[in-house]
Amino acid sequence: MTEAVESPATSRRTLLCCAAAVLAGGSAVAVTGCSSDSDSSSSGTGGAASSSGGGAAGAVDLGAASEVPVGGGKVYRDQKIVVTQPTAGQYKAFSAKCTHAGCVVDQVTSGQISCPCHGSKFAVADGSVSAGPAPSSLPEYKVAVQDGKIQVTKA
Incomplete structure (x- = not known):
């Protein structure tokens, strides 16, 4: 078989x-x-999500940390990752797939990560559910900033 x-x-x-x-x-x-x-199988797809020369093994280089606003965040749609900066210099990374129906979140505003499909919202500080119907928090990833660039490891 x-x-x-x-x-x-x-x-x-x-x-x-x-x-x-x-x-x-x-x-x-x-x-x-x-x-x-x-x-x-989702972590091995997409050329844009592959690691680059200077990063840790398995890390995804997402670009300049300066692109992630304090108190907000940025959605990296192709990589299905959302990076937030709840306070200056503190970066968090989460799966950008909503835990309700798997839609990719589309924006980070007013301290909330928003899903366009059914209105779920997640806190930028820890990915916890602020408004349903999502049943659970966004999975958190390991994030590091090296030489001003964001690196995220999904494992």
Whole structure:
């Protein structure tokens, strides 16, 4: 039996198919098979998200730290990362995928990371849910600033 490897573009379709199978009386095995690609294969895609020469192994170089405003943040859509700076010199990095439906957050304003799909909001300081329907905080990543540039490690 061979296992199919899905691209991120097909994961939404897989989720919808699995949800339909469950609603139609499918077994728990169908549900288990649906979630196999979302956590393990997403970090290796996209040329813009690859590490560059000066960074730590596995780190994603995102550019100048000066682009992240104090009290706010910046969404790196291609890398699916949001970086915030709750106080001067304190940087935080989170997954930019909303924990409700997996939409990519689109903006950071008034101390909140906002999801455009269903209105969830997350705190810039710790990624915790400020307004639902998101059920949990945004996963946090390791962030470092070296030579004025932001480096994020997803592991």
